[in-house]
Amino acid sequence: MTEFDSLMQFQRETEALAQVAGRLGWDQETMMPRGAAHQRGEESAAMETMLHGRRTDPRLTDWLAGATAPGPAGARMLDLIRRDFDRSAAVPVRLAAELARVTSVAQGVWAEARAKDDVAHFLPCLSDVIRLTREKGLALAAAGFGKGDAYDALLDDYEPGATAAGIAAIFDRMRPRLVALRAAVLGAERQPAALSGQFPRDAQLTLARTMAGAFGYDWTRGRLDLAVHPFSSGSGNDVRITTRVVEAEPLNCLYSTIHEVGHATYEQAVDADYLFTPIGRGASMGVHESQSRIYENQLGRSRAFTGWIFDQMKDAFGMAGAKDAEAFHAAVNRVTPGYIRTESDEVQYNLHIMMRFDLECRLISGDLTPGELEGAWNDRFKADFGVAVDRPAHGMLQDVHWSVGLFGYFPTYALGNVYAGCLHQAIRAELPDLDESLSRGDASPATGWLREHLQHFGALRDPLRTVESACGFEVSEEPLLDYLEAKFLPLYGL
């Protein structure tokens, strides 16, 4: 066997074990009995230690030094393994295991705290997570990641090549137009009504399954379950999604399902030859998010597709909660001051992200302590959104991310929106008749285009090149902002 073959065989097992660890995470949020939390912490830590041991296995150094890639895909695999090796080697094994153990427990504590609106119950855990995550960021920075900056070094794990400064620059360009659009829309005379009615849980889940099918989710290689915070997990032939149900708010369940289907079909679509290799998954969190967001928003919230959903709603519930398809489309795209990021409309969503980005940069730098977070959150929310946070579950306890140590992750959501804007522009240019299919509940021309031009390639190319190769032009925030203004101003009679 050549060094390259030895390396790939070892890597294949590591990737398979990482899939198992991922499934353990899925289990924890969907199936695990409550009393198992601490035991699970130890099991997760053992998996993490074992995986860390493999990612820093001394044999990797020799294999990487001696390996010759048999082609561009092989070269990309070598680059990614080397990068992963360097990142893993930079984090002490003790720290990696402690972080795994602490975040596993913190996630359960967060869920309890959120249910009880009890910030104090969560703070000790959050402090531990931040302390350990900062330690990890500093260790990575010391090894040269993020050009020596702890936050950039963390961010680099989710969006290779991105920096806080670059993101801040994009955000600075986006903010004025978003703020202006938000003010115009919220101040408009015409204000669409929300859906009204009760939408039984089981019918919501049945309809969610119909939506998943409309976007090409392969049920033979996935499943749908309930979780506190919807997510997608797994690669290849076992990619699972979760959703949540609020009986008065069916759009919550439907659109979070479509969102996760965007993530999941991406993983299902990656070239089967890449399974259990470093390119056998999405290119980055931002690119992943571009898929979930274009499915959810540009396609799923379009006038054409919502017309079809309107009919499905009547079939499922005996009514759609709106007087006609036009009113339904307006309700789906309704902009109101709201607390919850995941339920936010397209206009305000990125403002939520900007706020989290600024707060988490300060938490990691130490400029903001965990004890000061609630106050800082609530002050900033009032300033940005004009409303006082009424309870912690609507404020700093709303998202799971920080409890599991995901710092540097939030900005990838906004990057995903930017990428989605570019991809949507490219798709509309190539598929002028797309609305005709969407109006029949058939998203396959768009999802097929995405599969062929982007999803199929997995992580063969770096994030930016992945998007730009598909679009055929350079990534910029302009298409997203143009799309938002073109959609929302007329919708509000402006």
Added chain:
Amino acid sequence: MTEFDSLMQFQRETEALAQVAGRLGWDQETMMPRGAAHQRGEESAAMETMLHGRRTDPRLTDWLAGATAPGPAGARMLDLIRRDFDRSAAVPVRLAAELARVTSVAQGVWAEARAKDDVAHFLPCLSDVIRLTREKGLALAAAGFGKGDAYDALLDDYEPGATAAGIAAIFDRMRPRLVALRAAVLGAERQPAALSGQFPRDAQLTLARTMAGAFGYDWTRGRLDLAVHPFSSGSGNDVRITTRVVEAEPLNCLYSTIHEVGHATYEQAVDADYLFTPIGRGASMGVHESQSRIYENQLGRSRAFTGWIFDQMKDAFGMAGAKDAEAFHAAVNRVTPGYIRTESDEVQYNLHIMMRFDLECRLISGDLTPGELEGAWNDRFKADFGVAVDRPAHGMLQDVHWSVGLFGYFPTYALGNVYAGCLHQAIRAELPDLDESLSRGDASPATGWLREHLQHFGALRDPLRTVESACGFEVSEEPLLDYLEAKFLPLYGL
């Protein structure tokens, strides 16, 4: 750190990783999407290879040589780790991985074959599993396990210390009295009626949960799901059970649930200090089965407890399917010629085991080929049970065991019945008023006794000593046979 401490820390991680592998098995039979089977095969093989690597880690030799146990529990842990090390080292890593991969796939193929009554679909897989399992048995035998016999070496994994010859001797003593009892009962003039009616699925599952609660199952540390073949999995604070539902046969669901609760509460009851150590689980498959069988049969099918179930049935379904509690008790204990081991009555159950034991000894020795199995099964079944097998799903395809490589496992079911007979005699001697509690649906005096005298100790003692310490007398098949005759002869008016 002493050698003992180093060994125990390493072992602790290995046990945690083994728990993860066990949960992966649970997922495969309850949650996994169908299309993930082959991918899962590779994931399971990676886990197995990794665990095998840990169990044969060269450092274990030094630690085991240098370790001094701090007490009897520590000494027992050392013995078990040494035994596991020697067993693992005897099986080549290539063989262990291949067996994991093949059985992972074979399990799915078995389920399909069973659903379609398609023996030919299953045979190639079964041949592979048998070939690899025999190879494993021979490798173990060559290393001195099972005194050089391949089948005994396999058996030794499930029931340390047991031998095919010893089991054959017990079976020879049991057979005449069981055959006589069976003939008497089936020939009796009084024949109880089966339950009649349809028992909706959801109500069955609700009642199954009530039964699980009556036997002390801790829901905060477990959960109930559906599976083709009911099973229990996990240790400590995450012990899950599964059941199945047939709407015309509610006893199937109820008693398979009680059975699995016997296994599960055993694991839940083991001393918490033993978690993630080699004694932090049941002492053997036979001892495990003694718990599931005494819960299910001696307690669950007693006149006192079935009287309480009768009332629960009326509450759950509006009727119990029998005219009174007496008729219900008779229906629960009805003896009829039937195909399925897991649905078999107490009188005939061990005759099923004797048949599987003889067949699997011949499969492993090579005296019987996989292609000949269906014929041999059907001939033997006709001879032992007087009925021709009507379809493979009622014959050689009925059990999952062989598809996952469990050879040497079936006889532990009969040993479990023998142990249960002994434990039941001891409990009745110590708890003369037990029926009074059982008639109120409260099994806690008996389950409490078992927890205190047996379950709590985990694998601290070898299987036979575990049972005999609890009973206070030597294990023999006499109490079981006495119990069966004392119960079934009067029930059939004999």
